[in-house]
Amino acid sequence: MSLEVSKLHVSVGETPILEDVSLTVGDAERVGLVGTSGSGKSMLAMSVMGLTPSTVRVEGSALLDGQQLVGASPQTFADIRGRSVGFVFQDPSASLSPVIPVGRQIERSLKRHYSLNSKNRRARVATMLEKVGLSADLAASYPHELSGGQQQRVAIAAALITSPKLIIADESTTALDAMTQVQITRLLVSLVDDAGASLLFITHDFSVLARVAQRSYVLGEGRVQEEGPTQDLLEAPQTEAGKRLVLAARKLTFSSSQSDSERRQ
Numbered sequence: 397m398s399l400e401v402s403k404l405h406v407s408v409g410e411t412p413i414l415e416d417v418s419l420t421v422g423d424a425e426r427v428g429l430v431g432t433s434g435s436g437k438s439m440l441a442m443s444v445m446g447l448t449p450s451t452v453r454v455e456g457s458a459l460l461d462g463q464q465l466v467g468a469s470p471q472t473f474a475d476i477r478g479r480s481v482g483f484v485f486q487d488p489s490a491s492l493s494p495v496i497p498v499g500r501q502i503e504r505s506l507k508r509h510y511s512l513n514s515k516n517r518r519a520r521v522a523t524m525l526e527k528v529g530l531s532a533d534l535a536a537s538y539p540h541e542l543s544g545g546q547q548q549r550v551a552i553a554a555a556l557i558t559s560p561k562l563i564i565a566d567e568s569t570t571a572l573d574a575m576t577q578v579q580i581t582r583l584l585v586s587l588v589d590d591a592g593a594s595l596l597f598i599t600h601d602f603s604v605l606a607r608v609a610q611r612s613y614v615l616g617e618g619r620v621q622e623e624g625p626t627q628d629l630l631e632a633p634q635t636e637a638g639k640r641l642v643l644a645a646r647k648l649t650f651s652s653s654q655s656d657s658e659r660r661q
Contacts, residue, residue: 397461397480397561397594398423399444404456404466406436406443413439413452414618421562426588426595428609428626430602430641436618437598438486441564445481446473460562478505482555484584486567488547492539499525499535502554509558524553528583545576549583556587563588566598581607602641606630614638 399421406414414436421427431437442448444458444465458465460476477483485491492501502524503517512520522532528549539547548568555563565584569577585608588595597608605612605626612629614622616637622629633639 398459399562399594399596400457400459401440401444402457402459404440404443404454404458406439406448406455407453408451412618414443417456417615417618417620419613419620419623421594421596424589424592424594425611426585426597426609428605428612429596429598429615430600430605430612431615431637432600432641435615437600437615438566440615441483441566441596441598445477445483445564446470478560479509479558480560481562481564482558482560484548484551484555484563484565484568487571488544488551489539489571491551492547494539497536497538498542498550502535502550502557505554505558520557521553524557525550527556527587528553544572545580548572548576548580552580552584552587556591559591560593561591562594562596564596564598567600568597569599569604570601577604578607584608600641602630602644614641
């Protein structure tokens with residue numbers, strides 16, 4: 397499933413958040429969007445998918461397989477989200493309800509978008525839990541009974557349960573330690589590729605992005621500053637925004653390597 401964003405402008409009152417932003421995600425392509433905190437990268441995803449409050453003005457174009465999303469009705473977004481597009485958010489402990497077993501949370505999209513009986517839904521949930529590396533028995537567990545890595549695996553299962561063709565992962569590994577980040581990114585890439593889906597992976601960390609995205613956009617001060625193959629951007633960034641992010645990624649990678657070495661001693 398393709399996503400084509402063109403000349404997107406997003407503002408709150410008179411304050412611009414995004415200005416003239418354009419990007420594309422092709423069929424079965426993994427694309428990264430990298431930027432510092434406050435650069436507007438999460439706002440882009442929320443704007444495209446109709447998740448912004450009424451005080452936010454969105455202008456421009458966002459085509460999902462040719463369907464215009466800017467200005468689309470709430471019903472259109474309700475039909476798209478969860479079925480055609482799956483979301484993996486930054487903090488699973490915040491996106492998962494603390495009072496509902498995770499199995500029931502994973503099956504929500506199935507109940508909304510498909511006419512399946514409860515037995516079939518539970519069977520699909522069990523299969524999905526196993527695909528993300530969890531025991532099917534965990535369906536009866538509550539989020540607080542799981543580790544952060546397990547919670548994020550549940551969030552991925554919830555995003556992929558309906559076999560959407562576009563996954564948007566917004567800072568989905570930020571709250572995890574370095575080792576769990578690697579495990580989760582590998583899992584996400586494997587599941588997306590196996591499903592033949594597209595992925596828009598949003599992060600502030602080039603070191604994480606390098607493991608996920610084939611091509612990336614650097615967002616800074618509400619604008620796309622640079623774009624190209626991820627490895628090229630990582631090895632030879634051309635803009636100041638890109639250089640700052642790459643330097644930060646290298647420092648983080650070095651720090652993580654030191655910590656791993658110290659743990660092994």
